[in-house]
Amino acid sequence: DTGVSQDPRHKITKRGQNVTFRCDPISEHNRLYWYRQTLGQGPEFLTYFQNEAQLEKSRLLSDRFSAERPKGSFSTLEIQRTEQGDSAMYLCATSFVGAQDTQYFGPGTRLTVL
Amino acid sequence: RKEVEQDPGPFNVPEGATVAFNCTYSNSASQSFFWYRQDCRKEPKLLMSVYSSGNEDGRFTAQLNRASQYISLLIRDSKLSDSATYLCVVNRDYGQNFVFGPGTRLSVLP
Numbered sequence: 001d002t003g004v005s006q007d008p009r010h011k012i013t014k015r016g017q018n019v020t021f022r023c024d025p026i027s028e029h030n031r032l033y034w035y036r037q038t039l040g041q042g043p044e045f046l047t048y049f050q051n052e053a054q055l056e057k058s059r060l061l062s063d064r065f066s067a068e069r070p071k072g073s074f075s076t077l078e079i080q081r082t083e084q085g086d087s088a089m090y091l092c093a094t095s096f097v098g099a100q101d102t103q104y105f106g107p108g109t110r111l112t113v114l
Numbered sequence: 115r116k117e118v119e120q121d122p123g124p125f126n127v128p129e130g131a132t133v134a135f136n137c138t139y140s141n142s143a144s145q146s147f148f149w150y151r152q153d154c155r156k157e158p159k160l161l162m163s164v165y166s167s168g169n170e171d172g173r174f175t176a177q178l179n180r181a182s183q184y185i186s187l188l189i190r191d192s193k194l195s196d197s198a199t200y201l202c203v204v205n206r207d208y209g210q211n212f213v214f215g216p217g218t219r220l221s222v223l224p
Contacts, residue, residue, distance in 0.1 A: 031210065040122070042201050042214030043158065056211050091157060101146050101205070103212070105157035 137202030
C-alpha cells in the first residue's frame with residue numbers, strides 16, 4: 001500500500017494522559033498536514049510541514065499540542081494532558097510541491113478521551 | 115461569519131437528477147479552491163480542483179466566481195454511489211493553511 005498511513009487507527013485514553021500519533025506519508029511527498037475533524041464538521045487545519053520545517057501552525061492549536069517531522073518523512077503529533085474536548089478524528093494529509101496542492105489523506109486516528 | 119460556508123443539507127435526490135452545491139468564502143486573497151468527497155467514516159478524497167475558467171470532469175462541473183466569492187459543484191445524472199458529504203476547500207491567503215467547509219451531505223435515492 002503506497003498511500004498515507006496513520007497509526008494507531010483508534011486510541012482511547014483517560015483525561016490527563018499524553019498520546020502520540022504517527023503519520024507516514026506517500027514517499028515522494030514533501031508537504032505534510034495535520035487536521036482535526038469532529039462530527040458534522042469539515043477537517044480543521046492544525047499544522048503543516050514542508051520537509052522537516054514546520055511552516056504554519058493554527059492559532060487554535062494550544063501549547064498541549066506538538067508536532068514533529070524530524071527527517072522530513074514520517075511525522076508525529078503529540079497531545080499532552082488530554083482533555084475530553086480533544087476527542088476527535090486526527091487526519092494526516094500529504095502533497096507534493098508542484099502538484100497543485102492536491103492533498104492525499106490517511107485513514108485517520110480516532111481519539112476518545114474518557 | 116465563517117471563512118467557508120456550505121449548506122449542510124442533506125440533499126435527497128432521485129437517481130438521475132442534477133444537483134448543485136454552493137460554497138461561499140470570506141477571504142478575497144484565497145487562491146486555491148477544491149471540492150473533496152468524504153464517505154461516512156472515511157477520509158476525504160479529492161474530487162476536483164476548481165479553476166477560474168471552470169472545469170468539468172465527466173458528470174461533475176465546478177465553477178469559481180471570484181467577484182462574489184463562491185464556488186459551485188454541479189453533479190449531473192446522479193448515481194447511488196454519489197451519496198457522500200462534499201467538502202469545499204479554500205486556502206487561506208497564499209499559504210498552505212487550507213480551510214474546509216462543514217460539508218454538504220448528499221443522498222441519492224433509488
